[in-house]
Amino acid sequence: MKVILVDDEKKFINMLAKRLALRGIQADAVFSGEDAIKKVSNKAYDVAVLDIKMPGISGIQLKKKLSILDPGLKYIFVTGHGTVSKSDEDLIQKDFYLSKPLDIEILIKRMNEIGKLGL
Secondary structure (H helix, E strand, O other): OOOEEEOOOHHHHHHHHHHHHHOEEEEEEEEEHHHHHHHHHHHHOOOEEEOOOOOOOOOOHHHHHHHHOOOOOEEEEOOOOOOOHOOOOOOOOEEEEEEEEOHHHHHHHHHHHHHOOOO
């Protein structure tokens, strides 16, 4: 499984990439929506893990842009704010979202569910 991790919190996302690698999951970490667009333009991924609130392009705006580049890409949203606003919830209703701090086992379980369900 190839995963792109997008979050402006560099320590968090680098550590998450390392923890996934220890479990045999190839994960590329990027720190902005713009960098994610460049990566997805040049490489295929199975899952994108996107922070909802980021400077510049938000995770929700990023999903719209990445969906054009790769219509088959699956999404998991993460938030450090505990809850998701109603407007954000409406936009991500077909996707999973998890609260920070992430439980690595739950994240991997969600990645596997997305792959098996073909959402």
